[in-house]
Amino acid sequence: MTQAFSQTAFSPTPQASQLPTMPTGWPIGSYATYAEAQRAVDHLADKNFPVQDVTIVGVDPLLVERVAARLTWGKVLGSGAMSGAWFGLFVGLLLSLFTPGAGLTPILIGLLSGVAFGMAFAAAGYAATRGRRDFISHSQLVATRYDVLCQPRNAEAGRDLLAQLAMSSGRGF
Template identity: 75%
Template sequence: MTTAFSQTTFTRTAGTPQLPTMPSGWPIGSYDSYAEAQRAVDHLADSKFPVQDVTIVGVEPMLVERVAGRLSWGKVLTSGALSGAWFGLFVGLLLSMFTAGAGFAPILIGLLSGVGFGMVFSAISYGATRGKRDFVSSSQLVARRYDVLSQPRNAEKGRELLSKLAFSHQSL
């Protein structure tokens, strides 16, 4: 599972719950960004700390939608034409592979059909909004802070290692 916080892939271990559950453990560090929390856990791993006992918890999650730009009929139709062209080109290439002696006709027909259908479907989709969403955006789940938790058996050692990390960053 890829998270909004990172681009790493999560692999399930034997102790990982399969249903959503509250995290357990004692706080050993708190950070303003996920990158800082990730760096802290990486430091723990480099220090041979049993990181399988560690959890990063995003506290006070927020859904942040960043507006990238305004939508217009021109942008919608151009985008539809381009995405349709790719699909049409793919279908045309497949048809040309299985049609003996057809030349470039299936590729051209697929390309033009894809452009046409892409424009029609994007126009219908955009028209259905009736101007209520005339912008493009991307959403991201972020948290106000990120706490690093450790199981109690190793919490004190984790705090010690993370305080050394914090001290070394303050000295720089």
């Protein structure tokens, strides 16, 4: 093993860019939604502001889980059949392409097998929950507010530009 290989591939200290770090900078604006914070940074970019000094920070994060529908055996089996059908169709197409003179037989066999296995695996997964989670939901990470931070060397200029944006749109920040 060479010295260069041991230092780069198995370095005991990971690179700083791979580790989570706390944001730094001075607050130059605070917004109720992420879209407003994005709009503010876009305004800074439009004014040739050095946006590499800017960070958007979500403050007081919340995990919001929105329930979309009730989960039933019919939905579980239907979903399993559909995902299995796609996979089976893909496998069947590959088999038919690489088997001379096979015709549609591999496609049909792949499709039917995929449906059967998809339903079986979906049913096994749903049965394993034993009714503890009979709903479909979507999780989202949101914040109560979004602060725009800027490195001190440009913070005052950034704050002035965002104040102009707030005055032109009739909103405070």
